[in-house]
Each structure stands twice: as C-alpha cells, then as structure tokens.
Amino acid sequence: MRIGGITIGRGPHDLAGAYALDALDSAESTRFERHLSSCRTCPDLVRGFAATATELGLAAAAPPPPSLKAAVLGAVGALSSARDVDEAIASVLSAPDARIVSGATTAGGTATVVATPRGRAMVFTSSGLPVLPPTSVYEVWFIGSGGARPAGLVPPALPDIAGTTVPLHASGLTAGDVVGVTVEPAGGVRAPTTTPIVVLTLRA
Amino acid sequence: MEPIRPGQPGRSGPPGPPSPAAEQGPGETDLDALLALVAGGDQAAFETVYDRVAPPVFGLIRRVLRDSAQAEEVAQEALLEVWRTAGRFDPARGTAITWVLTIAHRRAVDRVRSESASAQREARVATADVAAGDEVADTVAASLEAERVRHCLDGLTDLQRESITLAYYSGYSYPQVATALGVALGTIKTRIRDGLKRLRDCLGVSW
Numbered sequence A: 001m002r003i004g005g006i007t008i009g010r011g012p013h014d015l016a017g018a019y020a021l022d023a024l025d026s027a028e029s030t031r032f033e034r035h036l037s038s039c040r041t042c043p044d045l046v047r048g049f050a051a052t053a054t055e056l057g058l059a060a061a062a063p064p065p066p067s068l069k070a071a072v073l074g075a076v077g078a079l080s081s082a083r084d085v086d087e088a089i090a091s092v093l094s095a096p097d098a099r100i101v102s103g104a105t106t107a108g109g110t111a112t113v114v115a116t117p118r119g120r121a122m123v124f125t126s127s128g129l130p131v132l133p134p135t136s137v138y139e140v141w142f143i144g145s146g147g148a149r150p151a152g153l154v155p156p157a158l159p160d161i162a163g164t165t166v167p168l169h170a171s172g173l174t175a176g177d178v179v180g181v182t183v184e185p186a187g188g189v190r191a192p193t194t195t196p197i198v199v200l201t202l203r204a
Numbered sequence B: 001m002e003p004i005r006p007g008q009p010g011r012s013g014p015p016g017p018p019s020p021a022a023e024q025g026p027g028e029t030d031l032d033a034l035l036a037l038v039a040g041g042d043q044a045a046f047e048t049v050y051d052r053v054a055p056p057v058f059g060l061i062r063r064v065l066r067d068s069a070q071a072e073e074v075a076q077e078a079l080l081e082v083w084r085t086a087g088r089f090d091p092a093r094g095t096a097i098t099w100v101l102t103i104a105h106r107r108a109v110d111r112v113r114s115e116s117a118s119a120q121r122e123a124r125v126a127t128a129d130v131a132a133g134d135e136v137a138d139t140v141a142a143s144l145e146a147e148r149v150r151h152c153l154d155g156l157t158d159l160q161r162e163s164i165t166l167a168y169y170s171g172y173s174y175p176q177v178a179t180a181l182g183v184a185l186g187t188i189k190t191r192i193r194d195g196l197k198r199l200r201d202c203l204g205v206s207w
Helices: A012-020 A026-038 A042-059 A066-093 B031-039 B043-065 B068-088 B096-113 B115-140 B144-154 B158-170 B174-181 B185-203
Strands: A099-104 A110-116 A121-127 A136-144 A147-153 A168-171 A178-185 A198-201
Touching: A012 A026, A012 A042, A012 B185, A026 A042, A042 B043, A042 B096, A042 B144, A042 B158, A042 B185, A066 A110, A066 A121, A066 A168, A066 B043, A066 B068, A099 A198, A110 A178, A110 A198, A121 A147, A121 A178, A136 A168, A147 A168, B031 B043, B031 B068, B031 B096, B043 B068, B043 B096, B043 B158, B068 B096, B144 B158, B144 B185, B158 B174, B158 B185, B174 B185
Parallel strands: none
Antiparallel strands: A099 A110, A110 A121, A121 A168, A136 A147, A136 A178, A178 A198
C-alpha cells in the first residue's frame, strides 16, 4: 500500500517523517503518538517511514568488536540466572505447604526461613546480623540425623532496608532437618567449624 | 544479514524491488520467531539474534555517536533492551529488524542529546557535518546494501538528503536540522517527509 502522491495538508501528520527519524523531542513525540491513534493515514505512513529508516540503519552496519558480544551475552546470562533464582524463591514462597520460622541469633539480629518440605527447598533471609570482617562469612546449614550439609552463604545486606540480607534459596531440604547458621572463613567450608548462632526448627 | 543475490534486478536504478535486507536465508529461523523464543528466556535464541542484529545495531550507533567506545556502551544497552523487552515486539506493527533498530537509534539519539555527551561530540560533529551526505559512501562503501541506499539518497534533492541524513545519522532534532541548514522549520518537516517518501519508493520498502 502506497500513500505517496496524496497531498497532506498542514497539521500534526506533517511530523510523521521527523517522528520516524526520532527527530522530535519527547513532548512532540508524545503529542504525535496521540495524533497517530486518531489519524487514518498516519499509521501506514509511519510504518513505511520506519521501514525506510531501517534501510538507512542497515546501510551503516559494521562489525562490532568481539568484546561487545562477550559483554552482552555475559549480562544476559547474569540477568537470566537472577531471574531463575527469583522464580525459585517465588515458588518456595507460594508453595502450599510453605511455613515460616524466625528466631533471634546469639550474635544479634534475626534469621528467617520459609521452607517447603514437599518442595525440599527453603529461602533464608536475615536482618540486623552484625557486619562481619571481609575474612568471615555467615554460612547456612541443613542439619539432620546425618550431620550438617551446606545450604549456602548469607548474601550481603540490601542497601537501606535495615540490614536485611538478599534472600538465599537452597534446595536439598530433607524431612526432620533444622536450619543453622555459623560464622565461617570467607568462601565457606564443607562442614561447620563453629557453634551455630541460631538453629531454626521447621516443625515448631 | 543475507548477502545480496547475484543477478538480482533493480540494483542499478530506482525503483528497485523490495529489499531482501535482514530477511532470513533458507533454513534460517526468522527474527520474529527468534524474538518470541527470547521473550521466553531462551539464551541460545538470543545469541542467534545477537549475531544477526549486532552489526547494524553497532554500526548505526557508532555512526550517530562518532565514537567507538561510546558506541559499544550504548550498543550493549540497546541489545540488553532487546533481551528484556522481546515480549513487547508486535509483528503487526512492523518487522523485527525495524523494532530492533528503532531501539538502537533511540538509544543513540538519547545519548547524543544528553548533556554529558554533547560537549565532546560538538567537536567531532563540527568537522564532519559539512559532508554529511557523503558519509554513507565513506563508511560503508563495501556493502551492497549501503550502495543501494546511497544510490537512492542521490536521487533526493540536496535539502531532502541533508535533512534526512542530519536527522537520522547525526541524531539532530528537526529544529536543529533547520538551524544547521538555515531553513524554516516547516520546510524541514516537509522535506523530511517528502524525502522519506521518495526514498521509500526508490528502495521498494515493503511494510
């Protein structure tokens, strides 16, 4: 469909070309978009102009530096795993058998666990735990009849939310487990080396 | 981008046939379908999209910003926007490559118009704008697609061509174009519009 040849009078649709080339400021652009919804001929005109601008863009193609691909795919991987973690956390929080247990730690602050025994997973968060030197870390454990199994390191506190730590998702929860937290060397260890500052019993 | 097939008619003069640019070759998944996969979080599909669109995204942004380091930064933002917002792509409103390049161009223009970038850019633009119309040939002469666009740009009046290249390739707003060319605002609006119509018909753009 071609609109070429039609004489278009003065008015907002004179701006269709400038709009398609991003040559309007944001206020004009918003005004033009409002006009677009009520203008019979404009949408086709703008589509054709946008497709024409695309040809101008394709003509400027140039090989990007390899570092661009590494940066973009790296960021996408990170965003993607963050999304996976968010989804895993959401599924624990919304599990039909989800239960929440909270307790004060001997070091100060509060530890909180939301667990789904059926989903064999939990989410751990805390608030007000004392900030550790960079050489130490809070480590979370599933503690059952067979001993303690690592459930992950407590992530850093969120900025400006009263020392609340980023939720930690851990799977591998088994029936009868309690959840404990110890202070360990940075990087974490395979088995606890200190006495837990808090132990949370899920069936309480 | 698909290489242009040898012997294809219409390369020598307007009006040409619809451009094959950015269409997929046989056996390749089209960009629309890939974006749908990307919207669902498919990283492998995104890598294919990246390989297909990164050259025009980067090239266009560098063209507007005239600075490779800044272009890489803005291209990264634009490509991540493609990843994040792929679900908003609507095939009824245009092709996938147009959607992607619109994101890229807007980001480049935003950067150009932001205060922090403007000062450093002034100097680069000042020397380059004189020959705005010739840049197409200078930077992209190797590509047949570019040659075709160049040919169609040559078919415009000087004022149409300068208005369009300053707006699109230099990121000028149309009042800035009017000032740069010493022409009334209303004249620029109509020159851009009429020039784009001519360009659209010469390139045989389908939409």
